[in-house]
Amino acid sequence: MLRTTLAVLSGLAASAAALDPIEAYGNKFFNKDGSQFFIKGVAYQLVPDDPLIDTNQCKLDAKLMKDLGANAIRVYHVDAGKDHDGCMKAFDEAGVYVMLDMDTFNTYIEPTMLYWNTSQFDKYAEVMDTFQKYDNVLGLFVGNENIAKRQDSPVAPFLKAAARDMKAYRDRKGYRKIPVGYSAADIQELRPMLQNYLTCGGNSSEIIDFFALNSYSWCDPSTYEQSTYDKLQEYAKNFPVPIFFSETGCNVPGPRKFDDQDAVFGKLMVNDWSGAMVYEWIQEQNNYGLIEYGPPAKSNKRADDVVDGFTRKGTPTPRNPEFNNLKTKWASIHPTGVSKGDYDTKSISTRACPMSTSGGWWQVNGNVRLPTLGETKTGAFESSPSATADPSATATTGSKSGDKSGSGSQSSSSAQATGGSEKGKTDKENSSDRPLALIGATLAGLVLSLAILL
Numbered sequence: 001m002l003r004t005t006l007a008v009l010s011g012l013a014a015s016a017a018a019l020d021p022i023e024a025y026g027n028k029f030f031n032k033d034g035s036q037f038f039i040k041g042v043a044y045q046l047v048p049d050d051p052l053i054d055t056n057q058c059k060l061d062a063k064l065m066k067d068l069g070a071n072a073i074r075v076y077h078v079d080a081g082k083d084h085d086g087c088m089k090a091f092d093e094a095g096v097y098v099m100l101d102m103d104t105f106n107t108y109i110e111p112t113m114l115y116w117n118t119s120q121f122d123k124y125a126e127v128m129d130t131f132q133k134y135d136n137v138l139g140l141f142v143g144n145e146n147i148a149k150r151q152d153s154p155v156a157p158f159l160k161a162a163a164r165d166m167k168a169y170r171d172r173k174g175y176r177k178i179p180v181g182y183s184a185a186d187i188q189e190l191r192p193m194l195q196n197y198l199t200c201g202g203n204s205s206e207i208i209d210f211f212a213l214n215s216y217s218w219c220d221p222s223t224y225e226q227s228t229y230d231k232l233q234e235y236a237k238n239f240p241v242p243i244f245f246s247e248t249g250c251n252v253p254g255p256r257k258f259d260d261q262d263a264v265f266g267k268l269m270v271n272d273w274s275g276a277m278v279y280e281w282i283q284e285q286n287n288y289g290l291i292e293y294g295p296p297a298k299s300n301k302r303a304d305d306v307v308d309g310f311t312r313k314g315t316p317t318p319r320n321p322e323f324n325n326l327k328t329k330w331a332s333i334h335p336t337g338v339s340k341g342d343y344d345t346k347s348i349s350t351r352a353c354p355m356s357t358s359g360g361w362w363q364v365n366g367n368v369r370l371p372t373l374g375e376t377k378t379g380a381f382e383s384s385p386s387a388t389a390d391p392s393a394t395a396t397t398g399s400k401s402g403d404k405s406g407s408g409s410q411s412s413s414s415a416q417a418t419g420g421s422e423k424g425k426t427d428k429e430n431s432s433d434r435p436l437a438l439i440g441a442t443l444a445g446l447v448l449s450l451a452i453l454l
């Protein structure tokens, strides 16, 4: 507490106009004055390696983000060795918090090769070391959509191990308690097992500090039920840590009206959700952009200003109606939430660690022992329940069929959800969010039945 206070005070001394750090407490984010903080964010990755080193560009974008009403960005890759002072200050002055993925191209936690080792840890730590000094860092991700296919869930204990080790490192170094979380692909078959698993087990040192979902299941025009947001809400009710959308939303058929924001910040969800990051700032091939930087590839531009045929530098120009739709929508939404002083964390509840499900999607059976740093897993896993698994968790099967019965008309919620997250992923693959070779690597024949990790 004292350390937090001192950090806040020194932050204030450094720059009077600076944003105060946000704290995760219970299942909500709070401002320093005790008011609740809700994310109105955008995904921001103009260039593959690091969009936070070009100060002029950050200033141009931050200004327009302020106009849009955004208070946060999400960045998928940074280069810890570069100087980020200018960009972080530009966003800070525009009232914009920053969420970062700690992994990068060669440190991604792979679902095909199960390991979490010091090569990754050291790189994650460099990102934390570099960014912990900025008060407007809102959170750090251990991974993004590492679990994206049927065979991928055995990597979940490695994600949890990464969160455990990065939180321990953060605390050991005396850094501010920057929340460390995970950004999940919204896959119906993994609802709610993945979010429950990453926060289960009863040891706060071994769980993620927040859970974020990349969901594309709300395609305007839609409804709370048709989009299956009602199911997302059911699983998020009294969740043990903050939960929010780290990517949203669907652009088919378009135009995007961002009506899901009414739901996220509306009375049915606002008590359990902490807001949303809209995918994405820059227009790319996937057609999700809120802005563009003018026509593609001109001969007088430097080559690295253009990637995949899209100019990635210059004055951002709103793409409409999307930009104005989102601006108008956010301007009409003012969630107040609860003040920290009035907030009783006894209302939150930790779920039991889920048992594995039939069909192979969720293969982690109960509260398995987490891998230690440096541990590698190869070959098949024995299939037998862990001694610490809680049998009551089998109730998740019922919730899952609830998803199906609640799905909308034309396409099933599964198709929408999975298809949507594939879209988001496709783009990020194009932006080299993860090594293409590894994505392409065949998983055929790799049928794992994970019960006990060792």
Ligand SMILES: *[C@@H]1O[C@H](CO)[C@@H](O)[C@H](O)[C@H]1NC(C)=O
Binding pocket: 115, 117, 118, 119, 120
């Ligand atoms: C971590 O694992 C990767 C992949 O197997 C390997 O390339 C790297 O050398 C390992 N690092 C250490 C410190 O063992």
Ligand SMILES: *[C@@H]1O[C@H](CO)[C@@H](O)[C@H](O)[C@H]1NC(C)=O
Binding pocket: 164, 203, 204, 205, 206
């Ligand atoms: C909680 O987890 C941490 C990190 O793995 C460990 O050091 C600690 O002993 C655990 N606490 C309990 C009560 O098991």
Ligand SMILES: CC(=O)N[C@H]1CO[C@H](CO)[C@@H](O)[C@@H]1O
Binding pocket: 285, 308, 426, 427, 429, 430
């Ligand atoms: C420019 C580019 O590489 N586009 C690719 C983005 O990803 C999709 C799906 O993987 C490819 O079909 C595109 O060619």
